[in-house]
Amino acid sequence: MLSTQISEKLISIVGKENFDDSQVGRLVYSYDASPQYQSMPDAVVSPRNTEEVSKILRFCNKNKVPIVPRGSGTNLCAGTTPTEGGIVLLFKHMNQILEIDEDNLTVTVQPGTITIDLIKAVEAKGLFYPPDPSSMSISTIGGNLNENSGGLRGLKYGVTRDYVLAIEAVLPNGDIIRTGGKLAKDVAGYDLTRLFVGSEGTLGIITEATLKLIPMPETKKTLLALYQNLDAAARSVSKIISNKIIPATLEFLDQPTLEAVEDFAKIGLPTNVKAVLLIEQDGPPEVVERDMEMIAAICREEDAESVEIAKDEKTAELLSAARRSALSALARLKPTTILEDATVPRSEIAKMVNAIEKIAEKYDVKICTFGHAGDGNLHPTCPTDIRDQEEMERVEKAFEEIFAVAIDLGGTITGEHGVGLVKAPYLEWKLGPEGIAAMHSIKHAFDPNNIMNPGKMFAKESRKRVVVAR
């Protein structure tokens, strides 16, 4: 509970209508898309502009009130759960697209802007903002920036980080800083822009961002390749890339995922195959045509059972939408869905998928795997039930082992979902104590009172590495 004095001060900054400490108001923001981490905030505060954010941070810093910035709460790492209480900061008043600059190919936005709104607004002008997290129809740009969100188009186009040219951010001491500009090149000092991107709200609050746009690709084609053999699918992925074709998306779905997706989307996907690759290429028509032919040939050479290029845009759109619905589809299977994003070098995908299968067997849990095969960014997903404590322990152990295998294969514990609370205990496996110490020194330099999203990224305790039996 906040003291009356603290509540009153916050109200004096944002106005009564933008401060909510009612039971129901707080309940709404006590959880995000990650199961198991519900926790009540003391209040929910909605600043109207950067100056108010600055006042809030300065005040909370003095009074050591935790601040959890939150977009739509679609993250899967418990990145926005207020586990140490304090205030949840909403950006519903700071949700404008401020400018689309067609000369400099930039868009300037406030953090509360919904990702899809931004994408549609720039596409209306023939421009393209590639980062496309699966949650983009409800996620905010502020959330995308804080998590450095990826998406399906990461392979060819990169992730959120690669499109941020400038930010305005408020530091815990209330300072407002501005980094970068509408500039293709800027090396004036440390790269604070990218330090903030992916910092999960632990360093300050991003209050504005200028993002890079590129010309909209002229055309797009989609191909579906079906396999009865996992390794064949993985080999196709490697061979496409080593043939120097970089598709816009190169998605993988295993049989259980496929079944769930078809049951959800009902578009006639085959469910009796071991694996599917969904491949899109975009660009000038001649190039797309040529690439798709080569991709189809490679898939066939690598024993695809069937290779089909979507006959029209509508079919392509259905396939793409079906893939994007994977989490929703899998979430229908059981009360709880745990979706991870262990990521490995592209060349190690087959090993990783096989290891996931074995680990699932070993711990007797169901794990469906899909993801961005071209990026080596897999989403092993476990439909389970948090009320079944015994099973949950097995699930936890299975994921621990999955993280360990990913790291042993030269990978990482999280490709695009962030660390948050969920993966904080495993971060040291990836970075070593020296890496954690280096990151912690940055955290301490910016936020000595640990008010910014406390508990996230830095775990109170690291887990011991499991011994991986393969």
Place this chain on the structure above:
Amino acid sequence: MLSTQISEKLISIVGKENFDDSQVGRLVYSYDASPQYQSMPDAVVSPRNTEEVSKILRFCNKNKVPIVPRGSGTNLCAGTTPTEGGIVLLFKHMNQILEIDEDNLTVTVQPGTITIDLIKAVEAKGLFYPPDPSSMSISTIGGNLNENSGGLRGLKYGVTRDYVLAIEAVLPNGDIIRTGGKLAKDVAGYDLTRLFVGSEGTLGIITEATLKLIPMPETKKTLLALYQNLDAAARSVSKIISNKIIPATLEFLDQPTLEAVEDFAKIGLPTNVKAVLLIEQDGPPEVVERDMEMIAAICREEDAESVEIAKDEKTAELLSAARRSALSALARLKPTTILEDATVPRSEIAKMVNAIEKIAEKYDVKICTFGHAGDGNLHPTCPTDIRDQEEMERVEKAFEEIFAVAIDLGGTITGEHGVGLVKAPYLEWKLGPEGIAAMHSIKHAFDPNNIMNPGKMFAKESRKRVVVAR
């Protein structure tokens, strides 16, 4: 001078043959490509591996001995001058290309690798490493990483930062950290990779890097457009981009630069025009063909006096080499050459070039301007003589005013050369005291004893902003 004890300890780490405190040995590393900042180091030390780097840093940190890491010293910001003494660290033993991974499209290198050697090695395998600073035939990758080097291909392909997937670095306390991996996506913690890229050796020593490669473009064409009117050239640049064509390079040269370049390269460039655009496009043949036609049409529409597509590869190569020789060519005009890289949003190039002309007139100095017009990254260059103190003062004032104009136009004091000593006093103009404080807190967190390249980036005193009269 280092004490005998310190010298002996350093010798015990790297071996006698890798420690040099002779007068002549130190003299060689007392300056870099930036005039006016010569200063003697106390010794020159060449570690053989990461462990030795770690031992050196730990020892120097305890004993507060400054360390200046140095590649080939081609930087233009006095980034590698040992102005506070201490040791210069060379990477002549750590200069290997460790691996080219064709499945994952990566190359792993040691910092002493010469940029062009890396580029040629990957091109031999049909792969492409785009960052191409003009100094690439002698610069090292370590230097490129520390300065976040740009180049001619930045417009379409980005800068060094955009190609770094992983680094190994040694911190001042001797800790060895490893960031990232052969991973298209990795969000495990803060982006230390990009914090180190462009940190100018002020945070630690990069001892290894894994860089992203892309498929080699199939073909390339080059076009030369001549203008009698500066604004027409600038309008062409804007119009090309707003027509959604992103050329591989889009270079600008003014008349005095053109004259110097032709005098140097003798390839028959016209010298009686006000401005030249040198435009390259690469990619699939159909696309290059189409883009070049559109670009040529736009240049003609915008009053280019002549538009010519290079008839063959050899001619194209000559044009490109001539452009890359601009600094060498201008350096022949006078004993001292001061080359800057004020950068503005692309839409502001005409204003910036006009402002530079007026400023040169006002202070009665010669300034030749060329640069990456597509990036808004201009290189106003002043042929002068450091022995003429009175003129040098006018030169300094002129550049001060150029920086001020760049910032007023939404630009930056350095697009790709770095801050170093040269631009440290102006950094606050770009970042404000809050931005400087934030960066300084990072510096202090990593390097509390200020042993890493001291004096660079953070100035002892900031200059006052000049009042810009336009």
